[in-house]
Amino acid sequence: MRPQNEAELAQILVEAQLPVEIIGGGTRAIGDVVAGATPLYTDGFAGIELYEPGALTLVAGAGSLLSDINDQLAVEKQRLPFEAPDYAAVLGREGRSTLGGVVACNAAGPRRVQAGACRDSMIGVRFVDGAGTIVKNGGRVMKNVTGLDLVKLMAGSHGTLGVLTQVAFKLLPVPEASRTLFFDGQDPATAVSLMAAALGSPYEVTAASFRPQSGTVLRVEGFDAAVKYRASALAKHLKFYGQAQISENSLSVWADIRDLKPFVGQTGDLWRVSVKPSDAAGILAKAAPLDYMLDWGGGLLWLLLPENTDLRLLLGTFEGHATLFRGKGGGAPSFQPQSPAIITLTQGLRAKFDPKAILNKGRMG
Amino acid sequence: MEMPKANQMIIDAKPSIVAGLAQLLPKDAVLHYLNDTRPYECDALAAYACQPLAVVLPRTTEQVAAVLRFCHAHAIPVVPRGAGTSLAGGSLPTADSVVLSVARMVDVLETDYPNRFIRVQTGRTNVSVTAAVEDEGFFYAPDPSSQLACAIAGNIAMNSGGAHCLKYGVTTNNLLGVTLVQMDGTIIQIGGAYMDSGGLDLLGLICGSEGQLGIVTEATLRILPKPEGARPVLIGFDANEVAGACVSDIIKAGILPVAIEFMDRPCIVATEDFAKAGYPDCEALLIVEVEGSDNEIDLQLALIKEIAMRHNPVAFRESKSAEESQKIWLGRKSAFGAMGNIADYMCLDGTIPVSALPLVLRRIGELSQHYGLGVANVFHAGDGNMHPLILYNANKPGDLELCEAFGNDILRLCVEVGGCLTGEHGVGVEKRDLMTVQFAPADLEAQLNVKDVFDPKWLLNAAKVFPLDVSASRRATSV
Numbered sequence: 001m002r003p004q005n006e007a008e009l010a011q012i013l014v015e016a017q018l019p020v021e022i023i024g025g026g027t028r029a030i031g032d033v034v035a036g037a038t039p040l041y042t043d044g045f046a047g048i049e050l051y052e053p054g055a056l057t058l059v060a061g062a063g064s065l066l067s068d069i070n071d072q073l074a075v076e077k078q079r080l081p082f083e084a085p086d087y088a089a090v091l092g093r094e095g096r097s098t099l100g101g102v103v104a105c106n107a108a109g110p111r112r113v114q115a116g117a118c119r120d121s122m123i124g125v126r127f128v129d130g131a132g133t134i135v136k137n138g139g140r141v142m143k144n145v146t147g148l149d150l151v152k153l154m155a156g157s158h159g160t161l162g163v164l165t166q167v168a169f170k171l172l173p174v175p176e177a178s179r180t181l182f183f184d185g186q187d188p189a190t191a192v193s194l195m196a197a198a199l200g201s202p203y204e205v206t207a208a209s210f211r212p213q214s215g216t217v218l219r220v221e222g223f224d225a226a227v228k229y230r231a232s233a234l235a236k237h238l239k240f241y242g243q244a245q246i247s248e249n250s251l252s253v254w255a256d257i258r259d260l261k262p263f264v265g266q267t268g269d270l271w272r273v274s275v276k277p278s279d280a281a282g283i284l285a286k287a288a289p290l291d292y293m294l295d296w297g298g299g300l301l302w303l304l305l306p307e308n309t310d311l312r313l314l315l316g317t318f319e320g321h322a323t324l325f326r327g328k329g330g331g332a333p334s335f336q337p338q339s340p341a342i343i344t345l346t347q348g349l350r351a352k353f354d355p356k357a358i359l360n361k362g363r364m365g
Numbered sequence: 366m367e368m369p370k371a372n373q374m375i376i377d378a379k380p381s382i383v384a385g386l387a388q389l390l391p392k393d394a395v396l397h398y399l400n401d402t403r404p405y406e407c408d409a410l411a412a413y414a415c416q417p418l419a420v421v422l423p424r425t426t427e428q429v430a431a432v433l434r435f436c437h438a439h440a441i442p443v444v445p446r447g448a449g450t451s452l453a454g455g456s457l458p459t460a461d462s463v464v465l466s467v468a469r470m471v472d473v474l475e476t477d478y479p480n481r482f483i484r485v486q487t488g489r490t491n492v493s494v495t496a497a498v499e500d501e502g503f504f505y506a507p508d509p510s511s512q513l514a515c516a517i518a519g520n521i522a523m524n525s526g527g528a529h530c531l532k533y534g535v536t537t538n539n540l541l542g543v544t545l546v547q548m549d550g551t552i553i554q555i556g557g558a559y560m561d562s563g564g565l566d567l568l569g570l571i572c573g574s575e576g577q578l579g580i581v582t583e584a585t586l587r588i589l590p591k592p593e594g595a596r597p598v599l600i601g602f603d604a605n606e607v608a609g610a611c612v613s614d615i616i617k618a619g620i621l622p623v624a625i626e627f628m629d630r631p632c633i634v635a636t637e638d639f640a641k642a643g644y645p646d647c648e649a650l651l652i653v654e655v656e657g658s659d660n661e662i663d664l665q666l667a668l669i670k671e672i673a674m675r676h677n678p679v680a681f682r683e684s685k686s687a688e689e690s691q692k693i694w695l696g697r698k699s700a701f702g703a704m705g706n707i708a709d710y711m712c713l714d715g716t717i718p719v720s721a722l723p724l725v726l727r728r729i730g731e732l733s734q735h736y737g738l739g740v741a742n743v744f745h746a747g748d749g750n751m752h753p754l755i756l757y758n759a760n761k762p763g764d765l766e767l768c769e770a771f772g773n774d775i776l777r778l779c780v781e782v783g784g785c786l787t788g789e790h791g792v793g794v795e796k797r798d799l800m801t802v803q804f805a806p807a808d809l810e811a812q813l814n815v816k817d818v819f820d821p822k823w824l825l826n827a828a829k830v831f832p833l834d835v836s837a838s839r840r841a842t843s844v
């Protein structure tokens with residue numbers, strides 16, 4: 001099915017009785033949808049509806065390709081704040097991400113520590129729910145507290161509450177310059193405390209990541225003279241952790257971290273764990289991964305485990321959550337099971353927005 | 366403004382309800398004599414007031430749960446309350462309601478600097494959250510002007526903003542987790558001291574839900590390192606349009622100020638008379654503040670100057686010291702006080718796309734003539750959040766109604782140009798009946814459905830946010 005406008009989409013969903021799988025770019029859906037679901041493509045909803053560089057706002061169709069949007073914004077030296085990754089390579093998929101897919105997964109790259117995730121920049125949404133009702137929420141202005149915030153609810157709902165047709169974002173200017181600081185030779189606990197010291201400094205660190213092979217990397221962004229100053233002030237602030245190498249040209253370093261390049265071509269299950277940064281070292285000790293990377297100052301762990309390993313069994317109960325990102329995970333569900341009260345609320349919301357239980361049925365538990 | 370008729374059966378049962386509540390809470394935590402409950406009869410939208418049945422002041426999440434379980438079992442409406450500074454009537458009671466105030470829940474539960482968060486009970490005031498961490502060089506970013514008084518509870522319920530939200534976002538962008546007590550007494554942890562929670566974004570749904578979905582008793586908040594410094598410039602223009610164009614150019618140039626504030630002539634004149642800040646005599650004035658080290662500030666201000674000069678400003682003042690900064694901010698910070706000195710005023714809170722600024726200001730001027738009421742505009746220009754202050758005389762019969770009609774026209778105008786009814790104060794009772802201007806029936810129905818899931822009996826802060834006729838059939842289930 002390939003609806004070309006909201007009315008067609010609404011009609012499809014009013015009539016649908018059997019499960020439907022929403023496909024954006026089809027690059028990286030995770031978590032299974034029941035077998036036999038009819039694919040529903042969103043490419044009929046492509047294109048920019050409104051772009052006002054002077055107001056830092058964009059409204060676009062949910063089927064728009066992320067790469068097209070990025071190109072258009074680059075012309076005005078602006079960008080989506082949350083550094084959306086491209087996981088096609090690490091997941092071994094073809095296809096190109098759409099805005100709707102990015103929103104449905106609440107995407108976020110290394111800049112999360114400073115600029116938040118997709119949900120933090122999202123200011124408006126239009127969608128068609130499972131009963132075929134067209135709904136809008138939020139709008140095109142940055143500050144808006146009118147009514148309940150369904151914009152946030154739709155971000156990260158993995159297509160279980162509605163088919164997104166249009167999304168609105170606030171944007172940020174692309175900074176004139178960036179600097180990257182490299183520190184080598186830390187164990188993970190030291191790296192996390194280094195990153196904490198960096199992120200707790202006034203020098204506006206916009207990313208902090210660690211790999212055992214390459215050490216800790218930090219990023220500052222802004223006007224050239226400012227980042228020059230901040231990079232050296234930061235290096236001085238962190239001299240306890242060793243001498244930093246400062247690089248002016250490291251866009252590819254961050255693209256690789258963002259897109260999980262180190263795990264491309266490595267076999268094994270890939271898990272994504274979100275915790276309090278100071279818990280990261282403990283998680284690593286329990287998981288004993290084949291390879292790993294820390295992002296978000298240690299708040300995000302990417303763990304490569306032997307094929308078919310259920311990480312949750314290794315970790316036991318812990319504060320945070322683990323998602324199976326790639327692989328079979330020993331049959332573990334992709335999404336971390338939630339507490340009974342949250343399951344009740346989630347089921348209640350899904351029943352309201354998708355009363356026939358047809359949207360991405362099976363995904364998100 | 367109309368409120369639904371109170372349920373007489375509940376009012377008649379007051380003695381047994383009070384006795385029941387008294388069994389759940391410490392002795393001094395249940396107020397029911399009129400003299401004791403009077404302070405709770407309204408919030409900062411003082412035009413509307415109503416004595417509640419009783420007020421409870423629990424100290425723990427468990428006590429909150431016990432009260433809600435009791436009220437749920439007996440179908441008693443509950444109105445959550447923080448510090449009562451809502452400008453939208455969000456914490457206005459009904460005569461058959463129990464006001465649940467978290468004002469005694471003020472503890473700091475945990476501070477964690479390496480992981481950059483603080484966990485507090487939500488009765489704690491906004492400013493005292495920053496006070497708890499500033500010795501270590503941190504702060505809590507959302508800073509509403511009411512921050513001395515307002516509580517984190519109300520900030521979360523209203524998704525409050527502040528002077529610095531252009532750079533740091535509003536409450537929802539700085540909230541990591543909450544403890545929520547549902548109307549049936551179920552206690553839930555949502556989110557925590559980590560960034561992603563998996564599952565649906567219930568945290569995002571609860572923030573800004575105006576006490577419709579549950580009572581928030583504890584919150585995990587993100588704290589940030591304090592910047593090295595901050596300094597403003599003041600720029601005067603001879604036309605609103607030009608000031609608007611300058612804002613847009615600053616933003617396009619890639620500068621991200623922490624604040625861009627706008628004042629129009631009536632506001633400048635009034636604050637000058639009141640605060641004598643020495644503002645220039647002009648049509649429109651911008652205050653732009655940037656942060657960083659001294660050098661970084663100089664650099665950004667130089668860029669701003671270059672941009673401003675292209676628009677032929679009538680005045681350009683750059684602060685070089687803390688004293689000069691204070692002087693630049695003085696007029697803006699006394700704007701509300703200055704207007705209050707002239708007349709009674711009503712403060713609106715619509716948001717518009719920044720590009721619509723000249724049109725909207727012109728139309729507001731025309732409406733002002735039409736209604737014969739003065740209006741002054743202060744404005745968070747970076748994000749389009751307007752605060753028109755309509756002047757009226759509360760003692761003159763009919764003036765309040767005239768002012769309300771004028772206010773409604775301005776809010777309709779905000780929606781018409783692509784904006785919204787409220788940018789940070791919330792809907793409450795004040796903008797409740799205008800919701801159909803912004804939302805189609807299906808849009809509202811989707812929101813009502815969410816409330817159904819969290820509060821199926823519609824006992825929590827019902828009769829707010831949604832137009833009465835829209836929520837009527839659902840509220841009927843609670844009677």
Ligand SMILES: Cc1cc2nc3c(=O)[nH]c(=O)nc-3n(C[C@H](O)[C@H](O)[C@H](O)COP(=O)(O)OP(=O)(O)OC[C@H]3O[C@@H](n4cnc5c(N)ncnc54)[C@H](O)[C@@H]3O)c2cc1C
Nearest residue numbers: 024025026027028029030098100101102104107108159164
């Ligand atoms: C558990 C999980 C965690 C992830 N974490 C991150 C992360 O932290 N950062 C990150 O950047 N990316 C993350 N991703 C992946 C990635 O962001 C997205 O999968 C990608 O952006 C999707 O783009 P796509 O167009 O190829 O979508 P698809 O692969 O086609 O779809 C992705 C998901 O979105 C749904 N979807 C697509 N379009 C719509 C629409 N218009 N309306 C409603 N639903 C729609 C699909 O049904 C599917 O569930 C994660 C994915 C999963 C499953």
Ligand SMILES: Cc1cc2nc3c(=O)[nH]c(=O)nc-3n(C[C@H](O)[C@H](O)[C@H](O)COP(=O)(O)OP(=O)(O)OC[C@H]3O[C@@H](n4cnc5c(N)ncnc54)[C@H](O)[C@@H]3O)c2cc1C
Nearest residue numbers: 447448449450451455509510516519520522526576581789
């Ligand atoms: C002079 C002045 C200046 C202001 N400036 C700003 C500003 O700059 N920016 C801004 O955004 N706002 C501003 N406000 C508005 C107001 O201060 C905010 O809305 C504030 O967040 C309200 O907090 P409170 O604790 O006083 O909440 P209350 O007034 O007590 O309640 C507000 C709402 O929250 C609900 N609520 C309260 N506690 C809970 C709880 N525990 N769980 C669930 N729901 C709850 C109430 O039911 C009500 O709907 C200003 C107000 C005044 C009077």
